[in-house]
Amino acid sequence: MSARFDGMRCSFLVPGDLNAHTGGYTYDRHIIEALRASGWQVEVHALGDGFPSPAAEALARTARVVEALPDGALAVVDGLAFGVLDELAHRHAQRLRWVALVHHPLSLETGLDPARQRALYESERRALAAVRGVIVTSPFTARGLDAFGVPPSRVAVVVPGTEAAPPATGSGGEGLSLLCVATLTPRKGHALLVEALASLQDRAWTLHCVGSKTMDAACASALCDAIDKRGLRERIVLHGDKAEGELPAFYAAADAFVLPSFHEGYGMALAEALARGLPVISTRAGAIPDTVPTEAGELVPAGDVVALRTALLRLMEDPAWRAQLRAGAMAARRALPTWRQSGARFATALVDAMQRPHAT
Known part of the structure; x- marks a missing residue:
């Protein structure tokens, strides 16, 4: 990070466990580390568990944290x-300089009933009206904040970074080793992937899924049942949660990356796949087209199992196309920012937000 911000201070308020192995928390950890490396004094405050549906205890804890700032x-x-902290945000809007870090709007989570979706939209819209600035992780999310009444002048895009990594060496076997890195939640589309692969059992492939099986236990249980019902237990391996330092080995041994999400605010796992030159099969949902160039991957409509199956079949049967996508991924990796660069952009966005007047 070229600029120094010695003496600058900020408080980072984080729900749940900052050390959790999800894209959002990984982003938060790297940004905090980069800010500190450039001279910022960053205090991290834990808000408790259960967000965005916190219990009374977590809300009380959050109120105590905010009041102590x-x-x-x-x-x-x-x-x-x-x-979901709209009331608290407005109560302290004159006293504190709020900056919201929006990975993706809460109301866009998959599986919400209409009433819950509307309630989340309204609370987030009200909360964002109290901020000095909003930092988002993709141009797609920035564009989407128009629907929440956030002026573009208050929005800064800071995409996630990656670290330099060697190209994947692949499985070296006869069949393809497919990799999916994502928590087992409905939004990530694992069930669709199992359905698509079930009719391709006469081809040689294995699927390695890395991601928490406890964040949504019901989703994980249903996925295990679907794998067993399709007779795919020997073909699909659910590795569970893995530390960030363990992931490079999975990427290195993969031949291609698959993520059939219904929505992504950026798709950090996709960027990590590109950083290793892996061909990508994903969807056109959310920010994924911003993250994965057409030369590096095949993007199908979200929720379209036929299109997903067709793309996977071509990946398995067309080595020339697979090599073409790999070449595209190798080219795309050169354009990915480092965490150092993303941290510098985040710091600049914070300074800009500090200088703005209160929003309401």
């Missing part, structure tokens, strides 16, 4: 919590 403090709040 000194007047004029720059408070960066992860959007998983901030979107």
